[in-house]
Amino acid sequence: MEIRRISLIAPKPTVPLGASHYLVMLFWGLPLIGTILKERGYEVRVFFEIVKPIDWEFVYSSQAVCFQTLACTANRTFEFIRRIKANNPGAVTVIGGTLPTAVPEDMLKRCDFVVRQEGDESLPDLLDALQRGHDLRTVPGISYKVDETEYIHTPDRPMVANIDTIPDLSLVHGWKELNRWKLLLRGKMQMHVVQTSRGCPYACSFCIVPMMYNAHTYRVRSIDSVITEIKTKIDESDCRRFMFVDNYFGGYREHAKKLLRRIIAEGLQFRCFAFCRLEIYKDPEFLGLLKQANFDPLFIGFESFNDSTLQSFEKHQTAKRIIESIKVIKEHDLRISGSFIIGSDDDTVETIRQSMDAARRNGIDNINIFPLSAMPTRKPGVVPRRRMILLDYDFGSGNHVTIFPKQMKPSTLQKEYIRAYRLFNNPGRALDAVRNGNLQAGVERLFAALAHREIIADIEKRYLPRLFEIEQGYYDANERLIEERLPPDGIINREAILVPEEESPYDVNLQHDPDMLLLLGDNGHHAHPPSSGMISQDAVSEMVRKHTLDMALRKCYGNLLS
Template sequence: MTSNAPRAYELANIFKEEYKKRVIIGGMHASALPEEAIKYADQVVIGEAENIIVDLIEGNVKGKIVYSPPVEDLDTIPFPDYSILKTPCQVANLMTSRGCPFECIFCTTSRLFHPYRYRTPDNVIEELEMYKKMGFKYVNFEDDNFTANKNRAKEILRKMIDNDLVFGETFFFGRTDLARDEELLALLRDAHLNRVLIGIESLNQDSLDYIDKKQKIEDIEYCGEMLEKYKIRLIASIVLGIDYDTKEDIRKAVEFSKKINAYQLQPAILTPYPGTPLYEQLEKENRLLIKDWEYYDMMNVVFEPKNMTAWELEAEFFKAVNEFYSFSGAMKMFKIFGFEAGMRRLGLWIAGKFGKTFFKKKSKKEDGNIYNELYELSFES
């Protein structure tokens, strides 16, 4: 990701200058800004590297910036070899698809992993069988939208249940539209895919339309009801700083997440990643305040919002965390989801308190930190 680019460049320089090693850089950020990445590498790969990596390593491809076409048949990609890990691991991560059929304006995935493709159910089951034999207790489905193709998702889930490939609590990413299919919800529950992150983003329809989310407010509300009915834990993801949202809209989304007993809240500050329509818009409008990629992590404001100052938006992030992760909310989690969920919420409540205090102190401390920079920029304006 973009926030890791400075560290990647630092490591690249170490390998090139100190160890005289050849360096190849790829990934989302490098694919969006290859001319920047090539300053730190011998070669840069744009796109998915599987089709070209062997030729690159063997020196058969001479170009400095190399485009690699997307993998057409994902079933041909080998499974990850967890046996080489030297540290204990109880969770296996798998991706059954690449990309997403939707194209939100802030999303990098639908740009790098285009077009949307998916593996066959039998290929997915084969990988899950391997993890069962290796003794894994948990798996995570890391697809950006596991339920995008509902019929395929249901076939995978049926095969998991029929072949005793049900693991412990299993995480996946989804969209609100999964709630319209009760057969799918029942299969998700029975296959223990009982923890899902869904992008609510905003409860302002103008904002949803602006980011091209292709969902309605009623979709969000209905999804909350149905997930609770089928006892699937919701991690509610909201985006802070959308052009049409005010402070009140942000707080409304937090309150809604509390009302539907969301398992967790993931507030994400709108971040203009290079290569996205959002980045192009904000750059054209001269609204990018900070170009230090380290801060492009969805927790720091790097642009000038429309309806508040940059510092005020940063403050709303910490307010959202503190409002949702309260002591009373933790006690509620103990009752609804049990001891482990309650303890996790307690820990997040404590972390939120420290984070808010840290933010306030650093905002006034003139030592070059980003919070003070945002404070000064907002004060000057």
């Protein structure tokens, strides 16, 4: 088939979602993929609904339409695919992102292909194979359906080594038309995203990063590439708000320091939000550079002040270290946006409230709270399948309780989430910040309060009543879970196609690529990057051709095929 025109689409969330209430901020992935495809000669346009309505005439005339899909954008993705197929039945539809990587079979009920994990190389190779008529089983990192009962999951692709491509934002429909005055009229602000590294050296049990980038992998981008991108974005928009979307900025500390020194030396004036870990408090030079380069606030995953919970999360930190780190970071005049996970097996209502009180007492400026969540993927989850709740993808936004906690009802955990946000994000605390001379913090707290007011209202209206209903009969009088009463497959939408739990564990050793533990070169490239590209058809045995379980493919080949 011939593929010349490609549409890449990021639908807007179907539920209220945090900063999207007031920020116009692009996903990193789609403009990057669009740029890679453009460099391969395709005509590409990238659509973000939060920027401008989709040009459906262009989409209907595209031979391939690809989506970056989160749980909270899944239903809108499915709606768009139905619309596209009705107008252009021959269009190839592809879904990628965290949700499709977790549950590819269920996505394939609606689309033609799923690209798992990173799409930088998998999507271009898939499109090339379709055009050339090559055997799709030779394309690593994709899933597709042969018929109504047989699915093919090709082996995972090794992680991308070169991450220096600078996204071309001219591909984004309507992006050049944005300006601060138009945004203010919409009650919005613009924020740029930049990625300086991928992956994380850690593998916290609750986190999706190991699923997307394989555990313990970490790659850095060349400093020249990052600096060029920052300058270009400032020059083209005059917007000086940035977010570094690294999973851990500072995971390779010396590289991060070199970048910060370069930002300072070149006099780049912008404000940046970055994701870090508390270990940075041991490095006063790094903290000083962050302050000098105007990185404020820092998003740090503390998760809990309960040591038992921290141990179960494999965070390699204690409450004592958290308190010490907050003190040291604050001494460097850096604000902290603390992240907390609530609902572990060691959590009670009392421990959750103690953590929230400790967060306020120790001076955390802003708070981000996430109920512990689980998705019925092939990887062993933080809770067994029977304790999972998946009523609708709308409720997979990170704000909804999606498990049966051990020591409280789901509705109780959801109410503690609401209580904590109301405690932290309210107009009174915003006013306190302004009175203390920090107008920026006051504005951020006010916007956060407005955003979470909408989120909480939606949860109380649409979700809490359903939790009250489904939790009946599964808890004793003290709200202790009676786990043996739960159905074996949990409370999951019956239409979802999920792999049986006994077939779910991957052999994690086969996902582990020792070459990608840390990339030490100044240009961000490993001296011996892992191989990539198409799998030789000779390497795909007859057993693999017939076997549809991704687990079997991994056990046979892992990430070693080249």
